Amino acid sequence: APRRPLPPGPEPKFFSGNVHQLPRSEAWKVFAKWSETFKSPIVFYRIFGRKFVVLNTFKAANDLLEARSNIYSDRPMAWMYNELVNRKMGVFFISSQHPRFKAYRRLLHAGLNPRAVGYYDEILDDERRTLLRNLKSKPDDFMAHLRRAAGGIILKVTYGWTVADKDDYLVSLMEQSFAMAVEIMTPGRRLVDVFPLLRFIPSWLPGAGFKRKAAVWREQLSEVTGKPYAWAKAQLESGNYVASFTSKHLSPEDGHTLNSEEEDIIKWCSAALYVGGADTTVSGLASFVLFMTMYPDVQRRAQAEIDEVVGKDRLPTWADEASLPYVSSVIKEVLRVAPVGRLGLYPDPMTFNPSRFLATPGQPPQQDPYKLVFGFGRRVCPGAHFAQVTLFLSIASILATFDICKAVDDQGREVDPVIEYSSGVTKSVSL
Ligand code: HEM
Numbered sequence: 001a002p003r004r005p006l007p008p009g010p011e012p013k014f015f016s017g018n019v020h021q022l023p024r025s026e027a028w029k030v031f032a033k034w035s036e037t038f039k040s041p042i043v044f045y046r047i048f049g050r051k052f053v054v055l056n057t058f059k060a061a062n063d064l065l066e067a068r069s070n071i072y073s074d075r076p077m078a079w080m081y082n083e084l085v086n087r088k089m090g091v092f093f094i095s096s097q098h099p100r101f102k103a104y105r106r107l108l109h110a111g112l113n114p115r116a117v118g119y120y121d122e123i124l125d126d127e128r129r130t131l132l133r134n135l136k137s138k139p140d141d142f143m144a145h146l147r148r149a150a151g152g153i154i155l156k157v158t159y160g161w162t163v164a165d166k167d168d169y170l171v172s173l174m175e176q177s178f179a180m181a182v183e184i185m186t187p188g189r190r191l192v193d194v195f196p197l198l199r200f201i202p203s204w205l206p207g208a209g210f211k212r213k214a215a216v217w218r219e220q221l222s223e224v225t226g227k228p229y230a231w232a233k234a235q236l237e238s239g240n241y242v243a244s245f246t247s248k249h250l251s252p253e254d255g256h257t258l259n260s261e262e263e264d265i266i267k268w269c270s271a272a273l274y275v276g277g278a279d280t281t282v283s284g285l286a287s288f289v290l291f292m293t294m295y296p297d298v299q300r301r302a303q304a305e306i307d308e309v310v311g312k313d314r315l316p317t318w319a320d321e322a323s324l325p326y327v328s329s330v331i332k333e334v335l336r337v338a339p340v341g342r343l344g345l346y347p348d349p350m351t352f353n354p355s356r357f358l359a360t361p362g363q364p365p366q367q368d369p370y371k372l373v374f375g376f377g378r379r380v381c382p383g384a385h386f387a388q389v390t391l392f393l394s395i396a397s398i399l400a401t402f403d404i405c406k407a408v409d410d411q412g413r414e415v416d417p418v419i420e421y422s423s424g425v426t427k428s429v430s431l
Contacts, residue, residue, distance in 0.1 A: 007053060009044035010034060017046030031056060049194055050076075058367070061376060069096075069377025079199055080190040081181065084214035085221060089264075091272035096378050100265065107269045108382035111245040117386050119243065120157045121318075127153045128315070128393050132401055139402075142289060150281035151274075153390055158273045159232040160242030170228055174274050177224040180217060229267040246270045277383050284391050287338030288330070291352050292404035293417055298354055299404060302327045306400045316396035318389050327396050329354035331388070334395075336369035 012018050022030060022045070031054045034043045041057040055061040064072050073096035082088035091104050110116060131149040135142055151171045152163040161170050184190070192198040192210060203211040235241035236250055249266045250258065258266075292299045305326045310316045321328060333354040336346070346356065346366050356366040370388070374381035381387070398404070406414040 007042040007044040008038040008040050010037075012046050015048070017048055017050075019047055021045075022047070058372060061372070065376035069379075073378040077196075078185050079192050079196045080210070080214060081184045084192065084199060084211065085184060085217045087181075087221060089268055090225075091268055092275065101378075103265050104269055104272075105378070105382065107249060107265060108272070111249060111269070112382050112386045114385050116248075117389055119248070120386075123156045123242070124153060124390060124393055127156065128397050131394060132397055135398070135402060143286065146285040146289070147282050149394060150278050150285065150390075153281070154274050154277045155228075156242065156244065157386075158245045158270050159228050160235060160244035160247060161228065161231070162242075173224050173227065174278070177221055178275075180221060184217060225267060225271045229270055232270070245273065273383065276381065277387065281387060281390060283338065284331075284334055284387075285394055288334045288391075288395050288398075289404055290417055290419065291330075291334060291337070293406045295352055296405070298330060298352070299399070302330050302354075302399050303403075306396060310396075310400065312400075316393070316400055318392060320396070321392055324396065325358060326354060327399065328392070329357040331391050331395055332357050332369050335373045335391075 010018050010021050013020065031043065034045075034054070035041060035056040041055070041060040043054045043056065045052050045054070055064060075093060078093070082093050087093055089100065091108070094101050094104065127149060130152065131145055134145040134148065138145070148163060148165070151168070151174075155161040155163055155170055155174075159170070163171060190210065198210075201208045201211065203215070229246065232241070232244060232246040233250060236247045241247055246266060249269075250263075252258070305324055306316060309323045310320055316324065316327075333352055333356070337350075337352055348356075357368065359365045370384065374384040374387075406416065409415050
């Protein structure tokens with residue numbers, strides 16, 4: 001059959017494609033412009049040999065990623081990382097056609113669905129109290145506290161590990177593996193990703209240094225996946241452990257002994273939680289703080305709602321969520337405007353206005369951004385509910401306890417925060 005034409009897009013250069021038209025950061029602004037220029041919700045561009053399709057409307061994303069998720073559920077192939085460094089069994093990279101994919105999704109769902117998240121109540125409560133204490137004692141270091149909170153919650157829930165206040169062993173192990181993954185996968189860094197046949201070169205040949213390097217990374221990354229898992233397993237066996245995602249899966253209800261395949265599945269799923277849940281949560285919390293400094297009226301209205309519904313004698317709990325629609329809308333608005341991608345998809349997209357999610361007489365609420373920010377189809381974020389609970393608990397407790405305001409300089413004048421979102425796998429905000 002003849003090939004279908006590609007979606008429209010900017011004119012590429014013969015060799016480098018559209019590199020010259022893409023800025024290093026905030027590429028989404030350019031994507032939005034291309035959609036207008038080419039009058040198409042779907043646009044196409046190329047960076048050297050790599051082809052990209054941008055879906056610029058909710059409908060386009062939903063039509064392809066949800067309705068046709070049987071064909072659009074795999075991530076791009078990274079030969080160096082997946083094959084040579086042997087990360088292809090990781091939750092994020094495994095093909096949706098692989099038989100294990102379903103096993104992963106089932107396990108993740110079992111450990112993170114709304115009922116399962118209820119098991120972690122105590123951990124979540126402890127962690128937010130630590131966050132509030134840290135914010136109180138050193139408010140200027142709030143970014144470090146938010147990072148610690150996100151990492152602390154996820155490592156305790158995943159493995160039962162309590163994060164140390166400084167230089168935590170598991171946090172640094174995880175961060176090293178992130179850094180390694182970025183180094184290995186940065187587009188254009190690895191020739192073998194451009195010419196995959198190179199992977200068959202024997203390691204001893206001159207010029208095959210990349211294969212020897214791959215072997216080292218392979219070893220190091222396999223340790224990162226193996227160590228925390230082995231620790232959690234040993235704790236469980238010792239009888240002295242905190243019930244966690246890993247411990248629960250390691251002790252199945254029917255009491256059967258796990259085989260090595262089942263254990264491997266638990267190991268990979270546990271490893272995915274920090275990758276999926278740490279930076280995303282930090283990003284959401286940091287953006288929340290930023291927007292509260294910029295929109296004091298929003299902050300006051302959210303605080304008033306908490307005072308009225310919860311009172312001042314206790315901290316908000318997840319059970320209060322349904323009675324705090326404005327606080328919930330603040331969180332939705334943070335996620336709409338801030339992390340993972342700026343979603344300029346609603347009326348007046350650049351304005352931070354939580355009320356857009358509240359119905360008013362004659363005006364229905366705008367579309368719930370959770371349909372978008374957590375992805376689509378077969379790969380939709382398995383941590384979505386968990387993320388909503390942890391963000392709600394942290395944000396509602398911060399609002400209940402503190403006033404967030406701009407920093408002041410030596411002369412007592414307010415300093416406007418510099419807003420700079422970095423592009424990457426997770427959008428992070430530097431404050
Ligand atoms: C605000 C917080 C979060 C946001 C915005 C977010 C967003 C996303 C998105 C957009 C995806 C990709 C979906 C796709 O490929 O279509 C994803 C995948 C994933 N997320 Fe989240 N996430 C968040 C928090 C979490 C948390 C807390 C966890 C774990 C507890 C988690 C675990 C995962 C995992 C394991 C995947 C990979 C799923 C797969 O490839 O099959 N995420 N997330």
